Amino acid sequence: MDEKRRWIKxxxxxxxxxxxxxxxLHLWIDILLHANPVDYYHHGQLIKRGQCILSLRQVSExxxxxxxxxxxxLHLLEECGKIxxxxxxxxxxxxxxxxxxxxxxxxxxxxxxxxxxxxxxxxxxxxxxxRNKNKRIKEIKNKRRLTRQEExxxxxxxxxxxxxxxxxxxxxxxxxFDRINNLGAFAIxxxxxxxxxxxxxxxxxxxxxxVTQKVTEEDKEELRRLMEGLGGDL
Numbered sequence: 001m002d003e004k005r006r007w008i009k010x011x012x013x014x015x016x017x018x019x020x021x022x023x024x025l026h027l028w029i030d031i032l033l034h035a036n037p038v039d040y041y042h043h044g045q046l047i048k049r050g051q052c053i054l055s056l057r058q059v060s061e062x063x064x065x066x067x068x069x070x071x072x073x074l075h076l077l078e079e080c081g082k083i084x085x086x087x088x089x090x091x092x093x094x095x096x097x098x099x100x101x102x103x104x105x106x107x108x109x110x111x112x113x114x115x116x117x118x119x120x121x122x123x124x125x126x127x128x129x130x131r132n133k134n135k136r137i138k139e140i141k142n143k144r145r146l147t148r149q150e151e152x153x154x155x156x157x158x159x160x161x162x163x164x165x166x167x168x169x170x171x172x173x174x175x176x177f178d179r180i181n182n183l184g185a186f187a188i189x190x191x192x193x194x195x196x197x198x199x200x201x202x203x204x205x206x207x208x209x210x211v212t213q214k215v216t217e218e219d220k221e222e223l224r225r226l227m228e229g230l231g232g233d234l
Contacts, residue, residue, distance in 0.1 A: 008032045009103055017080060024073045026063050028082060035096050037103075045090070050099025053091040148177060155184035161191035168194070 008029075018028050034052045042053065056067045063070070074092070077083045086093040152169055156162040168190045172180060180186045 018077070018082065021073075023063075023065060023069065024076060027059070027065070027070060027073045028077060030059060030063055031077075031083060031094055031096065035094075035099065043090075047093075048095075050096045050103075051093060053093050055091060148172075148183060151183050152187045155187050156191050159188055159191070161188065161195060164191040164194050167191075 010029075010032075018024050031052065031054070034054065036047055036049050036051055039046065039048050041047070047053065056070055059065075059070050060067050065073075074083070074085060074094070078085050081097055084095040084097060086095070149169065152172065153162060153165050156165055156168060161168075168187050171190050172183065172187060177183070
């Protein structure tokens with residue numbers, strides 16, 4: 001990992017005997033900076049998270065301290081319970097005690113603040129999601145309405161029935177669009193029914209009015225003569 005981009009956490013609990021000795025504090029921070037954040041193998045040796053192999057020469061160059069001074073403070077840090085030393089020919093393996101406690105966990109105060117902020121952010125996000133959801137539902141409804149209007153109009157236009165569009169749409173809406181499986185066919189059927197009701201009746205098929213003719217005395221006399229000529233009586 002790029003050492004230039006490494007960072008660590010420092011807590012108030014560390015402001016103890018280490019804090020009051022500038023050289024020990026310098027060495028302690030150097031150890032924390034070089035401890036591994038994850039497990040990895042170094043020349044076949046497993047170096048766990050929270051551990052590091054330090055070279056006294058390199059530490060001396062980084063911290064500007066003599067090797068014997070570094071050794072002294074390493075043992076003091078071990079006595080303080082900060083680290084555990086494992087000195088071998090390969091180098092000095094240092095294990096930071098309670099590494100997860102130092103670097104993973106969040107203090108109760110910080111956690112509480114985070115929860116409060118998270119709740120506020122969650123509420124804002126929830127409100128924004130709700131607004132977007134309502135907006136999306138409205139858009140979908142508008143799109144469906146436009147799609148229905150287009151489908152009805154196009155279907156009626158294909159049969160030259162588009163003049164019945166308004167009445168057909170109202171009837172479809174009253175019936176319930178969700179109940180209509182084939183909107184186009186349904187719209188045409190409704191329009192044809194409306195067209196049949198409004199279709200003018202041909203003159204030849206119109207019912208002729210009954211004409212009542214008034215019978216006069218002359219008509220009766222003429223009828224009587226006709227009957228007598230036929231040998232009948234009226």
